[in-house]
Amino acid sequence: CEIKQLSDCLIRLLLDRRDGTRTSEALTPAAAARDEFQEELVIRPLHSGDIYASFQFRTLWDTDFLQEGQKVSHYRLFPKSLGQVLSKFSVRELHISFTQGFWRTMQWGQPFIPSPPGAELWVWFHDTVSDVDGNWKELTNVLSGIFCASLNFIDLTNTVQPSASFKPLGLGNATDHRFLRYATLPREIVCTENLTPWKKLLPCGSKAGLAVLLKSEKLFHSSFHSQAVHIRPVCQDEQCTSKAWELRQTLNVVFDLYTAGQGKKEWSLFKMFSRTLTEACPLATSSKVYVDITDNPELFELSPATPLLSQAVVLGDRRTYSVYDLSRAETFGQLRSLNLLLRWKGDGEMLRPLLHAERYVAGFGLQTGEIHTVIYNNHPYRAFPVLLMDSVPWYLQLYIHTLTVTSKSRDNKPSYIHYQPAKDRHRPHLLEMLIQLPPHSMTEVTVQFERALLKWTEYTPDPNHGFYVGSSVVSALVPSMVAMNTNFTQDQPLFSSFVPVKEESSYFVRVYTEPLLVNLPTPDFSMPYNVICLTCTVVAVGYGSFYNLLTRTFQVDEPSLPLAKRLANLIRRIRGVPLLT
Amino acid sequence: FLEFWFNYRHVANTLSVYRSVKRLGIPDSHIVLMLADDMACNYRNPKPATVFSHKNMELNVYGDDVEVDYRGYEVTVENFLRVLTGRLPPSTPRSKRLLSDDRSNILIYLTGHGGNGFLKFQDSEEISNMELADAFEQMWQKRRYNELLFIIDTCQGASMYERFYSPNLMALASSQVGEDSLSHQPDLAIGVHLMDKYTFYLLEFLEEVHPASQANMNDLFKVCPQSQCVSTPGHRTDLFQRNPGSVLITDFFGSVRKVEITKDTINLTSSLKPLIQRSGSGDMQIESLTYVDQLPVAEIIHQKPKQKDWHPPDGFILGLWTLILLVFFQTYGIKHLKHIF
Numbered sequence: 001c002e003i004k005q006l007s008d009c010l011i012r013l014l015l016d017r018r019d020g021t022r023t024s025e026a027l028t029p030a031a032a033a034r035d036e037f038q039e040e041l042v043i044r045p046l047h048s049g050d051i052y053a054s055f056q057f058r059t060l061w062d063t064d065f066l067q068e069g070q071k072v073s074h075y076r077l078f079p080k081s082l083g084q085v086l087s088k089f090s091v092r093e094l095h096i097s098f099t100q101g102f103w104r105t106m107q108w109g110q111p112f113i114p115s116p117p118g119a120e121l122w123v124w125f126h127d128t129v130s131d132v133d134g135n136w137k138e139l140t141n142v143l144s145g146i147f148c149a150s151l152n153f154i155d156l157t158n159t160v161q162p163s164a165s166f167k168p169l170g171l172g173n174a175t176d177h178r179f180l181r182y183a184t185l186p187r188e189i190v191c192t193e194n195l196t197p198w199k200k201l202l203p204c205g206s207k208a209g210l211a212v213l214l215k216s217e218k219l220f221h222s223s224f225h226s227q228a229v230h231i232r233p234v235c236q237d238e239q240c241t242s243k244a245w246e247l248r249q250t251l252n253v254v255f256d257l258y259t260a261g262q263g264k265k266e267w268s269l270f271k272m273f274s275r276t277l278t279e280a281c282p283l284a285t286s287s288k289v290y291v292d293i294t295d296n297p298e299l300f301e302l303s304p305a306t307p308l309l310s311q312a313v314v315l316g317d318r319r320t321y322s323v324y325d326l327s328r329a330e331t332f333g334q335l336r337s338l339n340l341l342l343r344w345k346g347d348g349e350m351l352r353p354l355l356h357a358e359r360y361v362a363g364f365g366l367q368t369g370e371i372h373t374v375i376y377n378n379h380p381y382r383a384f385p386v387l388l389m390d391s392v393p394w395y396l397q398l399y400i401h402t403l404t405v406t407s408k409s410r411d412n413k414p415s416y417i418h419y420q421p422a423k424d425r426h427r428p429h430l431l432e433m434l435i436q437l438p439p440h441s442m443t444e445v446t447v448q449f450e451r452a453l454l455k456w457t458e459y460t461p462d463p464n465h466g467f468y469v470g471s472s473v474v475s476a477l478v479p480s481m482v483a484m485n486t487n488f489t490q491d492q493p494l495f496s497s498f499v500p501v502k503e504e505s506s507y508f509v510r511v512y513t514e515p516l517l518v519n520l521p522t523p524d525f526s527m528p529y530n531v532i533c534l535t536c537t538v539v540a541v542g543y544g545s546f547y548n549l550l551t552r553t554f555q556v557d558e559p560s561l562p563l564a565k566r567l568a569n570l571i572r573r574i575r576g577v578p579l580l581t
Numbered sequence: 582f583l584e585f586w587f588n589y590r591h592v593a594n595t596l597s598v599y600r601s602v603k604r605l606g607i608p609d610s611h612i613v614l615m616l617a618d619d620m621a622c623n624y625r626n627p628k629p630a631t632v633f634s635h636k637n638m639e640l641n642v643y644g645d646d647v648e649v650d651y652r653g654y655e656v657t658v659e660n661f662l663r664v665l666t667g668r669l670p671p672s673t674p675r676s677k678r679l680l681s682d683d684r685s686n687i688l689i690y691l692t693g694h695g696g697n698g699f700l701k702f703q704d705s706e707e708i709s710n711m712e713l714a715d716a717f718e719q720m721w722q723k724r725r726y727n728e729l730l731f732i733i734d735t736c737q738g739a740s741m742y743e744r745f746y747s748p749n750l751m752a753l754a755s756s757q758v759g760e761d762s763l764s765h766q767p768d769l770a771i772g773v774h775l776m777d778k779y780t781f782y783l784l785e786f787l788e789e790v791h792p793a794s795q796a797n798m799n800d801l802f803k804v805c806p807q808s809q810c811v812s813t814p815g816h817r818t819d820l821f822q823r824n825p826g827s828v829l830i831t832d833f834f835g836s837v838r839k840v841e842i843t844k845d846t847i848n849l850t851s852s853l854k855p856l857i858q859r860s861g862s863g864d865m866q867i868e869s870l871t872y873v874d875q876l877p878v879a880e881i882i883h884q885k886p887k888q889k890d891w892h893p894p895d896g897f898i899l900g901l902w903t904l905i906l907l908v909f910f911q912t913y914g915i916k917h918l919k920h921i922f
Contacts, residue, residue, distance in 0.1 A: 100622065137672065138672045141670075141672040141673060141674060142672070142674055144674065144677075145673075145674020145675065145676045145677055146674070148648050148649055148650065148652075148676070150652060150653055150654065150655050152655070152673075153654070153655075163884070164881045164884070167873050167874065167875050167876070167877075168873050169872075169873075169875075170872070171870045171871070171872060171873075172870075172872075172873055173870075173871065173873070175873055189619045189622055189652075189653070190622065191619060191621050191622035191630060192621060192622075192630050192643060192644070192645065192646075192647055193647050193648055193649040193652070196645070196646050196647065196648060197648065215645070216630040216645060217628070217629070217630050217631060217641075219630070220621075220622055220629040220630040221628070221629045221630070235870065239869060240869040240870050240871070241869055241870070242870075243870065282849050282850075385876070385878050387876060387881070415882045416881050416882050416884065434878065434881055434882065460654060461654065461703040461704060461705040461706075462704075475875070475876055476876065477875070477876045477878075499875065500872035500873075500875070502872070502874055502875075508875040508876060525705075562912075563912075
């Protein structure tokens with residue numbers, strides 16, 4: 001083993017050591033907890049010629065971090081850095097995402113796992129935590145070190161505590177929203193330095209399995225790139241009598257036809273990722289690639305063909321997928337590498353997504369403005385409720401008495417409103433509303449605001465760029481055209497088992513709007529302005545005092561009478577009697 | 582920081598030195614990398630996730646495994662000085678700390694826009710040479726370094742090391758006081774200059790250094806003479822106790838770790854067996870756990886409003902009433918009280 005391949009050697013050594021301890025663990029089943037790892041890639045060709053690839057890596061671990069008296073010290077597939085974070089801060093659920101770009105719902109449909117531009121972090125703490133804010137602050141600092149991101153900018157001025165949105169996605173019964181914290185940093189950039197630690201959390205790293213496709217030069221040359229980590233407790237089995245910890249690492253990327261595809265409507269794994277697949281991750285129990293062929297064969301043709309097909313109901317629609325199982329050697333063919341090729345044949349019409357939201361700032365000038373949030377319900381005959389959550393920073397002072405919600409040009413009163421006003425430099429605004437959307441309609445929510453003047457130390461080094469306002473979150477139970485699957489099975493593909501399904505007739509979806517960029521009245525930090533101000537002040541004070549000294553004359557002034565005597569004088573003047581002094 | 586695309590070369594400078602240092606053996610846990618602008622994933626970069634140092638785009642100094650510890654708005658004079666002196670808030674993660682002790686050799690590389698006695702941070706603040714000298718003295722007092730090599734690539738860089746007074750410091754600068762440091766070559770595709778001359782030749786020199794190399798500091802002082810650099814690089818060794826000719830470059834730029842290599846091949850075992858169904862413990866009746874309803878409409882609508890605790894009236898209202906009463910009694914005196922009530 002040469003020095004060049006030293007890192008590969010080390011990985012193999014470590015894998016062998018892990019397997020060795022596994023066999024010894026079988027002798028003492030009570031002490032060890034079982035864990036498994038699954039990976040999958042879903043490729044969905046989009047009608048505009050772009051292509052959407054979604055990676056999901058799931059590690060399931062049958063252990064309880066929060067159990068009293070049992071300190072977890074042996075980590076195998078679950079990354080130790082995250083396990084220690086969970087136990088130290090008594091975290092029940094953690095969801096963090098880093099996104100570059102904005103998901104265009106009208107052109108691309110609904111994503112499997114939505115995320116807003118920038119960084120988003122929401123955490124459910126355990127009810128044993130006494131100081132949630134302290135834990136939250138430390139947790140953001142630790143995560144900023146793990147993911148090389150500036151998450152330490154999350155503090156009380158951009159953290160909110162939603163009262164109805166963001167219910168836990170994992171197991172649990174008590175949902176006291178005092179233990180939930182949500183924050184977003186719309187300005188956060190995602191680059192290779194965030195992808196590197198994310199890849200290091202995977203059991204096989206980026207050396208084997210689907211993660212070899214994750215090359216940063218290709219991934220960031222895309223219209224949309226989002227990487228996320230979701231940790232939650234799930235059912236261990238179908239009876240659901242005990243908990244297991246699930247870590248899902250997801251990476252969604254949309255490659256653009258013109259920038260990455262060079263204008264040709266032909267995609268292959270090599271063109272997208274500059275790599276092909278050669279083997280599955282040896283530590284994975286299942287490693288599969290799904291290609292969405294519901295619109296096949298009219299829209300595109302897929303090679304190499306595979307006999308394995310799978311149907312899944314996801315996002316309210318029944319889709320058919322071609323499955324490539326990487327744990328089987330015949331998937332790789334003669335060349336021992338798998339390179340999927342999709343060639344477009346015709347154009348098709350995309351189904352309009354049922355729920356879509358937009359947001360923009362109206363108004364002019366640097367004093368006032370208006371935020372408009374527009375939510376579209378494209379279902380022809382069904383109405384459904386949506387929960388809109390807005391978190392606006394304190395420097396946009398909202399006037400909630402100007403809040404209007406109109407659907408089809410008529411007033412639409414929300415059935416639930418929760419508003420927490422902002423406190424300057426302490427807390428942002430939080431507005432949550434449950435609105436019933438009429439079928440086939442557009443609902444507009446408007447609220448006026450006034451821009452605050454910040455202290456000069458609070459401006460960023462580039463204040464003329466503007467200040468970001470985080471995306472609004474629209475959560476809804478959208479009526480489904482096809483019956484959703486409410487049973488929990490272990491064999492379900494990962495992309496259809498993310499959100500727990502409670503009833504068959506609707507599916508839960510979360511839509512994020514655009515973040516806003518508003519200009520605040522910015523003082524001129526440039527040197528000439530400051531020099532002019534200073535000079536004029538000195539001149540005014542100096543010359544003014546001098547002028548006063550030379551030209552001021554002093555006169556004796558009559559002391560003014562108190563109010564009672566003045567009123568009395570008024571009456572005496574009317575009577576014609578001499579006045580008081 | 583979208584406006585400062587022309588500072589691409591500063592990021593390329595820093596990343597080149599970072600790359601050399603990693604190549605020579607220093608791991609990421611021992612490197613604190615601060616990049617004030619995001620160039621690699623900037624929308625103006627025609628090749629995202631890359632930063633090039635040479636105009637033929639041969640060398641992507643950004644690489645595939647970079648770890649930036651401080652980026653964007655976090656790169657401030659305060660954070661820099663806190664990292665040096667170790668006075669960071671207790672919740673700062675390890676990767677953002679300089680965990681050095683009295684046996685560590687530290688290399689500090691700074692680049693950017695500078696002038697006589699200062700270096701600009703983010704175009705809005707400056708660090709002066711006196712502050713830097715005091716920070717190093719604090720480090721010396723706290724025994725945070727054994728020997729320190731300070732390299733600076735800015736205009737009038739030599740002014741930054743003029744004020745040092747702590748022992749065991751060696752400094753290198755790309756230009757003397759009154760001279761400007763020049764950039765190397767522009768790239769027409771990216772549209773800006775890719776690197777500064779001094780760092781370019783420094784990188785060329787370091788590419789020839791390997792972990793077992795015996796090159797010493799005198800070779801480093803000869804990097805980029807005036808014929809190549811146009812400016813005159815300077816150095817300062819009077820505070821350094823050893824003779825620079827006896828100091829190896831790898832003392833600061835590299836580190837040697839003991840690695841045992843095995844020549845045996847290891848066969849990977851086949852993938853894990855499928856999941857074993859865990860049998861329930863018969864005697865206890867455990868109820869099954871459920872997932873929470875994601876949008877419980879009925880529950881939300883009937884959510885009880887939180888009991889608002891009664892707070893005593895706000896200070897302002899109290900103050901206002903006190904003022905009114907005070908004025909009233911002052912004007913009219915207490916004796917009028919019986920007429921009113």
